[in-house]
Each structure stands twice: as structure tokens, then as C-alpha cells.
Amino acid sequence: MNDVAEGEFKIVFTGPMGAGKTTAIAAISEIDPVRTEVANNDRMSHEKASTTVGFDYGRITLPGGGVVRLYGTPGQPRFRFMWSIVGRGAAGAIVLLDATQPGALVQMDLFVDAFRPLVPEGALVVGVGRTTEDGALNSDTFASRLEARGILAPVLSVDVRRKADVMLLVQTLACILETQNGNAYA
Amino acid sequence: MATYKICDIGFAPDASHALHSMFKIMEGRAQASWVPATLDAADVLLANVTADPLALSAWSRSGKPVIFVIDERGSFPPAPFVLRHPVRVMQLLSMLDNVTEHLREPRRQATVAPEGTCAWRVAESLRAVAMHTVERGWNVAEDAEGAHVWVGGGHAHALPATLAALREGRLALGTFQPTTDWPAAGAERLPVRDLAWYVGLAGDESLAPWLDAGAAFRLRRWPDFGRLGARVELLELAAHAAARPCTPALLASGSGQPLATVNRFLAAASMAGLLVAVPRVEAVPVASTAAAPPARGWRRFVGDLRKHLGLVA
Amino acid sequence: MNAAMRPSRVPRELARKLLETLGDVVGVKTVVLFTADGFEVASHSAEVGAPARIAAIGSSLSALGSAISAEAGLADFDCTTIQSVNGTIVITRVEGPHAMSLAVVADEAVTLGQLLWAVRRCCTALAKLMNE
Numbered sequence: 001m002n003d004v005a006e007g008e009f010k011i012v013f014t015g016p017m018g019a020g021k022t023t024a025i026a027a028i029s030e031i032d033p034v035r036t037e038v039a040n041n042d043r044m045s046h047e048k049a050s051t052t053v054g055f056d057y058g059r060i061t062l063p064g065g066g067v068v069r070l071y072g073t074p075g076q077p078r079f080r081f082m083w084s085i086v087g088r089g090a091a092g093a094i095v096l097l098d099a100t101q102p103g104a105l106v107q108m109d110l111f112v113d114a115f116r117p118l119v120p121e122g123a124l125v126v127g128v129g130r131t132t133e134d135g136a137l138n139s140d141t142f143a144s145r146l147e148a149r150g151i152l153a154p155v156l157s158v159d160v161r162r163k164a165d166v167m168l169l170v171q172t173l174a175c176i177l178e179t180q181n182g183n184a185y186a
Numbered sequence: 187m188a189t190y191k192i193c194d195i196g197f198a199p200d201a202s203h204a205l206h207s208m209f210k211i212m213e214g215r216a217q218a219s220w221v222p223a224t225l226d227a228a229d230v231l232l233a234n235v236t237a238d239p240l241a242l243s244a245w246s247r248s249g250k251p252v253i254f255v256i257d258e259r260g261s262f263p264p265a266p267f268v269l270r271h272p273v274r275v276m277q278l279l280s281m282l283d284n285v286t287e288h289l290r291e292p293r294r295q296a297t298v299a300p301e302g303t304c305a306w307r308v309a310e311s312l313r314a315v316a317m318h319t320v321e322r323g324w325n326v327a328e329d330a331e332g333a334h335v336w337v338g339g340g341h342a343h344a345l346p347a348t349l350a351a352l353r354e355g356r357l358a359l360g361t362f363q364p365t366t367d368w369p370a371a372g373a374e375r376l377p378v379r380d381l382a383w384y385v386g387l388a389g390d391e392s393l394a395p396w397l398d399a400g401a402a403f404r405l406r407r408w409p410d411f412g413r414l415g416a417r418v419e420l421l422e423l424a425a426h427a428a429a430r431p432c433t434p435a436l437l438a439s440g441s442g443q444p445l446a447t448v449n450r451f452l453a454a455a456s457m458a459g460l461l462v463a464v465p466r467v468e469a470v471p472v473a474s475t476a477a478a479p480p481a482r483g484w485r486r487f488v489g490d491l492r493k494h495l496g497l498v499a
Numbered sequence: 500m501n502a503a504m505r506p507s508r509v510p511r512e513l514a515r516k517l518l519e520t521l522g523d524v525v526g527v528k529t530v531v532l533f534t535a536d537g538f539e540v541a542s543h544s545a546e547v548g549a550p551a552r553i554a555a556i557g558s559s560l561s562a563l564g565s566a567i568s569a570e571a572g573l574a575d576f577d578c579t580t581i582q583s584v585n586g587t588i589v590i591t592r593v594e595g596p597h598a599m600s601l602a603v604v605a606d607e608a609v610t611l612g613q614l615l616w617a618v619r620r621c622c623t624a625l626a627k628l629m630n631e
């Protein structure tokens with residue numbers, strides 16, 4: 001399904017509007033990312049100036065010649081049709097959330113439910129941003145919600161503007177993939 | 187079949203009544219028989235986390251097990267047995283079976299192991315005071331250089347430099363002792379479960395005395411490595427322990443990490459309330475990684491990724 | 500859809516009148532004018548509900564058109580035509596102060612040359628309207 005044997009694999013960044021998918025890919029891509037951002041008219045949902053309507057694309061080349069392709073989905077539900085297009089063939093998904101958004105837990109459910117069927121079992125990591133801001137939900141609240149739903153996925157507090165934090169999300173996903181593919185359980 | 191006496195405290199009358207009905211329903215299904223008892227006579231305490239702190243700390247000194255019940259949105263206390271409200275019969279049943287396993291292990295009767303090594307004594311002392319409220323006074327631990335960490339009211343307090351040292355695993359604390367002093371001016375707060383994680387990681391090479399060497403363990407939740415700070419070996423251990431229940435030995439062979447690292451990881455995870463002990467019969471035997479050939483390309487690929495990320499183990 | 504999400508001061512009723520002229524071309528089924536971020540501004544269609552979805556997907560295609568044009572070193576996206584066995588879809592950029600595009604869906608009865616010509620004329624008129 002994913003092309004690891006050929007030395008390539010694909011990771012999808014997803015999550016609601018303004019969670020930081022475009023920012024995360026720009027933080028770690030070695031190429032200037034392909035963006036499909038346009039002026040945002042929906043200032044009620046998010047006040048930022050631009051929003052993704054197609055997908056983001058970035059890339060990391062590994063020392064051994066392997067390539068990690070990074071894709072970002074649009075976040076607004078209107079573009080839901082892009083989720084499965086972008087998610088197809090992904091080795092794993094990273095769901096980004098904004099802990100200060102009132103509906104963040106419901107958003108997590110929405111994106112986790114949409115992407116779990118698109119990736120191999122367990123290949124999902126949740127990154128929660130802005131957890132230290134006033135009125136933000138604690139990352140444990142997100143983890144408890146997943147636990148109550150019987151889903152065991154890492155929930156990490158991150159600031160996707162920092163390269164090291166985005167790398168931690170990718171590294172965590174890589175550890176899960178390695179564990180699942182490296183033994184009799186795979 | 188063994189019979190254990192259980193006392194519940196801190197619950198509303200209807201909730202308490204519901205729990206008693208569950209004990210009856212479980213009769214014949216649980217590994218042991220459970221009968222309600224008074225606080226003095228009980229073998230096990232079932233406590234709402236909001237219960238009288240004096241009763242809770244008196245109980246913690248007895249070394250007998252306590253099952254905490256937290257509300258829907260509450261965060262997990264650093265304790266081995268925690269249920270979330272509303273409690274369902276099957277959850278209570280499996281929790282009581284876990285406690286039964288724990289009670290059958292005679293050396294576990296004493297929570298504060300006097301013969302424990304120094305590093306585990308620190309962890310044990312934190313376990314004993316972690317649930318104290320501030321009204322009960324503060325507890326403090328000190329390292330060789332005189333840095334202090336205070337604990338009270340569900341939080342740890344320390345100066346930013348001390349917290350940084352804790353996060354980087356550079357702080358070797360002594361045991362927590364009651365104090366009349368208040369946290370230093372300028373001290374910052376940290377949830378006590380985060381402190382519990384660091385204290386567990388700073389533990390001894392041996393398996394923590396409150397964990398069963400023959401049991402299998404799995405993560406109920408991942409640690410928030412974004413908040414706690416990450417090291418590659420801990421990420422790998424978490425990935426293994428999240429995938430399936432593993433004995434310490436299996437965890438070591440599966441992840442390729444030394445047993446000492448595995449033991450510290452398990453101590454940290456259990457102190458932070460993230461670990462579930464699985465009775466041995468349920469543990470899934472997994473062939474060690476060495477025996478199962480890794481999927482083609484994966485090992486090399488992930489190794490390269492790691493080099494790129496600058497996280498070489 | 501919420502009116503607040505559309506650029507204000509767009510003469511929507513006049514725009515809709517212009518879209519109607521495209522409806523006269525043989526084979527045209529649906530015409531949708533939408534913002535670059537996929538909100539329907541005006542439409543002319545026999546099918547209810549269809550314009551909103553076409554607006555969202557159309558904006559993705561416009562953005563992907565811009566992205567591939569830039570990648571290939573070409574000037575910005577202007578027009579794309581998608582042909583299926585039983586119909587044609589044309590997506591064209593509308594010049595003007597608001598970033599907008601026009602999507603036209605037609606069945607097999609349409610003549611492509613005629614359709615493209617009518618679409619161009621409509622876009623010019625829309626651009627003039629937006630600039631007023």
C-alpha cells in the first residue's frame with residue numbers, strides 16, 4: 001500500500017482550519033512547499049488571512065536516498081472531498097488541533113474518524129497546539145477522550161511553528177510504523 | 187476463592203448503592219469475592235478522589251491498595267488503580283481482578299518498601315504524598331546541590347532552573363518529607379503526574395518494587411512527550427507497550443533497549459497513571475523481533491529517517 | 500451558507516443575470532460563480548445543492564491549476580477544461596478585485612468551441628461588473 005520498499009512514503013497532516021497543517025509542512029520541508037492557499041472569506045470560523053483549498057506538499061530526502069512526502073489537507077469541512085484523495089496510500093496521518101478552540105474535542109473525533117480508515121491500523125498521531133494559552137484544554141483531556149473511545153494514539157503538545165516539534169510528531173509516527181512492521185504482528 | 191473486604195468513601199449515597207450492587211453482580215465472575223466493609227476492616231479502599239484527604243492519607247500509610255475514581259474530565263492521579271466516572275460493571279470487574287492479582291503477590295503488601303534502594307524510596311515517598319491537599323501541608327525533596335521540589339495540592343512547585351534539570355533528567359532528588367516551608371518565590375507549577383513521570387525515570391536499574399516482574403504491561407495512554415520532553419528510546423518503548431502487553435523482558439528484546447531503561451520507563455509510566463498490568467494469561471506471547479524478519483525496507487527506512495531527524499539513539 | 504462569508508459589495512443579483520445568459524447555450528446544465536476559497540456567490544442550475552459542492556471542488560481545481568502553472572514556470576492559471584464521456588466542465592478565472600472563478604457544467608449536447616466562446620464573453624462581463 002505504501003511504497004516503503006521503493007524508498008518512499010507519504011505522511012498526511014490533517015485537522016481543522018487554523019490548526020497549523022500548512023505551517024507544520026513549511027517547518028520541516030526541504031523544498032519550498034507547494035501551497036494552494038487563497039484569501040479566506042470565512043473570518044467567522046478563523047481570522048487568518050489565507051486558507052488551503054487544495055493541498056500542501058513538501059518533501060524530506062533521507063541520507064540513504066529515501067523520500068518522505070508530506071501532504072496537508074484543507075481543514076474546512078467544505079473540502080472534505082479532498083481528504084480521501086490526499087489520504088490515499090498514506091503510511092500514517094498526523095491530526096493537528098488547536099486547544100483553544102471551543103470545539104476542539106469534537107474536531108478531533110471528526111478527523112480521527114475520517115483518517116483512521118485511510119491509514120494502516122494504529123498509524124495515527126495527534127498534535128495539540130496552544131495548550132499553554134489561557135482557556136486552552138490540557139492535552140490529557142484529548143488523550144482521555146481517545147481512551148474513552150477505545151483508541152490508543154499518542155497525543156503530543158506541540159507548537160508547529162517549531163521544527164523540532166513537528167519532527168517529534170514525525171518521529172513518533174515512525175516509531176509506531178517500525179514497531180508494527182518490524183515484528184510478527186504486522 | 188479468596189474474599190476481600192472493600193470500603194468505599196467519598197461517594198453520594200446513590201453512587202455508593204450502585205457500587206454495592208455491582209459487587210453482588212460480580213459474585214462468581216470475579217477472581218475473588220468482594221464484600222463491603224468499614225474503613226478499619228477493609229483490605230481495599232475504593233475512593234472518590236474528592237474524598238476526605240485525612241482518610242486518604244491515613245489509608246496510604248497502611249500500604250493497602252486504593253482504587254481512585256475520578257470524574258469525567260479529571261486528569262489521572264499518579265496511582266496504579268484508577269477508574270473514571272461513570273464506572274461500568276465490566277471496568278470495575280477487570281480493575282478488581284487486577285487488584286486481586288496485586289494482593290496475591292505477598293511482597294507487594296508493603297507499599298513503602300523499607301529495603302528498597304534509594305532511588306525507589308524517592309518514588310515511594312512521592313506516591314505516598316502525591317494526593318495530599320495543601321491544607322495537609324507541603325512536602326519537599328532536595329537534591330545534592332540544594333535544589334528543592336515542593337509537592338502540594340496536586341502540583342509540584344520548583345524554580346524554573348530546577349524544572350529544566352528535572353525535564354532533562356539531571357536532578358537526583360532525595361525523599362519527600364513534610365515541611366512547614368512554602369515553595370520559593372518565583373517557583374513554577376507542574377502537574378504532580380508530570381513530576382511522577384520524571385521521578386519514575388530517575389529510578390533504579392531494577393524493576394520498581396510495586397510492579398510485578400512476571401506481569402505483562404501495556405500503555406493505557408501515551409505520555410505527552412511534547413510536554414514531558416522526548417528521548418528516542420522512550421518513544422520506542424512507548425510504541426511497543428502501546429501495541430500489545432509486554433513483560434519487561436519482552437519489551438527489552440522487542441525494542442532492543444537495555445532492561446534498566448525498560449524498568450525506568452515502566453516505573454515512570456505507572457507513576458504517571460499510564461500503565462495497565464495485564465494478568466499473565468491474557469498477555470499475548472509475541473515472538474521476539476529477532477525471530478521475525480522485519481518487513482523489507484522498513485528498518486533501513488526508519489533508521490534513515492532518524493538520522494535525518496537528528497535523533498540518533 | 501452564511502452571507503457574511505461572501506465578499507461584501509458584490510452585485511450578486513446582476514451576476515446571476517449574467518450567468519443566466521450562459522444557460523441559453525445548448526447543453527449547459529449548471530453555472531456557478533464562486534470565491535477562491537470555495538463559497539458560492541451566484542449560480543444558475545436546475546439542481547438544488549449542486550452549486551455549493553461544485554464551488555468547493557472548483558476552488559480546489561483552480562488552486563491546483565495555479566500551483567501546477569507556477570511549478571511549470573507559466574503565468575497564473577486562467578482556464579481548465581475537464582472532459583468526460585458524457586459532458587464537459589470548464590473552470591475559468593474571473594479577473595477583478597475579488598478572487599473568483601466560474602464553473603460551467605454541460606452535457607454531451609454542447610459544442611466545445613461554442614461553450615468556450617460563451618464562457619469568455621460571460622467572464623469579461625462579470626469582470627466589468629466587479630470592477631464597477
Ligand SMILES: Nc1nc2c(ncn2[C@@H]2O[C@H](COP(=O)(O)OP(=O)(O)OP(=O)(O)O)[C@@H](O)[C@H]2O)c(=O)[nH]1
Nearest residue numbers: 017018019020021022023051052074075129130159
Ligand atoms: N500562538 C501560536 N500560534 C500558532 C501555534 N501553532 C500554529 N500557530 C499559528 O496558527 C496559524 C496556523 O495557520 P495554518 O498553518 O495556515 O493552518 P492550517 O491548518 O493550514 O489551516 P487551513 O489550511 O485553513 O485549514 C499560523 O499563523 C501559525 O503561526 C501555536 O502553538 N501557538
Ligand SMILES: [Mg+2]
Nearest residue numbers: 021022051052
Ligand atoms: Mg493550510
